[in-house]
Amino acid sequence: MSVEIALLYFDGCPNWRVANELLDRLAYEHQDVIVQRRNVGTPEEAERVGFVGSPTILIDGVDPWALDGAAVGLSCRVYTTHDGLRGSPTWDQLEAEVASRR
Secondary structure, eight states, X not given: XXXXXXXXXXXTOTHHHHHHHHXXXXXXXXXXEEEEEEXXXXXXXHHHHTOOSBSEEEETTBOXXXXXXXXXXXXXXXXXXXXXXXXXXXXXXXXXXXXXXX
């Protein structure tokens, strides 16, 4: 059974590149992980897909770091990690979320 991950981002935010590198590593180390990327290019598209910031990572269609009431739009997103707020989840957070879906 594979785990499907979608990386939603917009070019105006550099944080997605860190997440992209982590997801590349995750897919390399776990053959059952499939990563797709989607550039959200307009405010209208952000509204249509419920984009709450770059990067948004969906694991099997679920945003495990979703916050109730998060604003939709083209903005950078932050994640709570054991090292404080960061522009991407950590490697350990990603691995734990993938493992929980197996």
